[in-house]
Amino acid sequence: MIKHVDNPVLEVHDLTVSYDRKPVLWDIDLTLPAGKLIGIVGPNGAGKSTLIKSVMGLTPNSSGYVKLFDKDLKQVRDRISYVPQRESVDWDFPASALDVVLMGRYGKLGLFKRPRKADRDIALDSLQKVGMDAYAGRQISQLSGGQQQRVFLARALAQQADLYFMDEPFAGVDAATEKAIIEILREMSAKGNTVIVVHHDLQSVTQYFDWVILLNMRLVGSGPTSEVFTTELLQETYGGKLTLLSDVGDLIRRERFPNREQFDKAQKPK
Numbered sequence: 554m555i556k557h558v559d560n561p562v563l564e565v566h567d568l569t570v571s572y573d574r575k576p577v578l579w580d581i582d583l584t585l586p587a588g589k590l591i592g593i594v595g596p597n598g599a600g601k602s603t604l605i606k607s608v609m610g611l612t613p614n615s616s617g618y619v620k621l622f623d624k625d626l627k628q629v630r631d632r633i634s635y636v637p638q639r640e641s642v643d644w645d646f647p648a649s650a651l652d653v654v655l656m657g658r659y660g661k662l663g664l665f666k667r668p669r670k671a672d673r674d675i676a677l678d679s680l681q682k683v684g685m686d687a688y689a690g691r692q693i694s695q696l697s698g699g700q701q702q703r704v705f706l707a708r709a710l711a712q713q714a715d716l717y718f719m720d721e722p723f724a725g726v727d728a729a730t731e732k733a734i735i736e737i738l739r740e741m742s743a744k745g746n747t748v749i750v751v752h753h754d755l756q757s758v759t760q761y762f763d764w765v766i767l768l769n770m771r772l773v774g775s776g777p778t779s780e781v782f783t784t785e786l787l788q789e790t791y792g793g794k795l796t797l798l799s800d801v802g803d804l805i806r807r808e809r810f811p812n813r814e815q816f817d818k819a820q821k822p823k
């Protein structure tokens with residue numbers, strides 16, 4: 554199930570990405586609608602991070618093309634925010650949490666301009682949204698892993714972009730913070746922003762996302778969660794990892810067929 558949309562915020566056409574001549578993403582064709590909270594789901598090594606990096610122009614060897622807001626990346630760079638997967642970030646530079654969040658404002662400031670009070674206010678407000686305002690002055694290297702992750706999310710929020718890519722933003726973040734952040738992302742998408750999140754917890758996919766992308770080197774599915782997040786397509790995405798999938802199967806069943814009888818009827822072979 555691959556649903557294509559008109560006027561996409563992101564269009565990926567015939568994208569193939571290779572590392573050392575070995576393709577890790579193969580012939581991806583994808584269009585995504587505006588104003589949705591979108592999950593990218595697939596096993597380790599499926600190419601989820603690579604897909605985002607490639608869209609952000611960070612992979613050297615790719616063929617095909619990508620359009621964002623119907624334009625090339627460099628024309629719309631300041632409308633896009635990217636939060637990399639955590640382990641790929643260098644945490645050793647000397648900067649406070651507030652400095653890191655203020656970096657989110659640089660694209661808006663223009664060259665050589667110093668942040669104004671308005672920028673500081675936005676940065677502080679973003680820190681507050683992720684519950685990190687009390688740590689504004691703390692060196693980033695002196696924060697816990699989950700706290701660092703929250704600061705980087707605050708930086709993305711401070712950017713006030715139209716399109717967000719977040720690569721596993723909830724890795725190492727506690728449940729209460731995850732909930733608070735997903736609320737913020739919901740609000741952002743309700744305002745018309747598009748938020749694309751790499752996510753591993755299959756249990757929360759139906760709760761969190763309007764739209765799901767299933768990836769395993771190839772694009773297995775892309776569309777509204779109710780149409781794409783099916784046992785069948787998950788099987789195709791994850792292969793034979795059945796113990797995991799049977800749990801998810803139960804979850805999907807419960808959500809779609811709250812009445813067990815109805816479900817059994819629907820399942821009967823014709």
Ligand SMILES: Nc1ncnc2c1ncn2[C@@H]1O[C@H](COP(=O)(O)OP(=O)(O)OP(=O)(O)O)[C@@H](O)[C@H]1O
Nearest residue numbers: 572573577595596597598599600601602603604638
């Ligand atoms: N810089 C690189 N050089 C060579 N191979 C790479 C490089 N980065 C990623 N790969 C390979 O490309 C494939 C896809 O990697 P990618 O990081 O996109 O997966 P992922 O879906 O994000 O996985 P995870 O869930 O573990 O984050 C993997 O097989 C990985 O080993």
Ligand SMILES: [Mg+2]
Nearest residue numbers: 601602603638
């Ligand atoms: Mg990844």
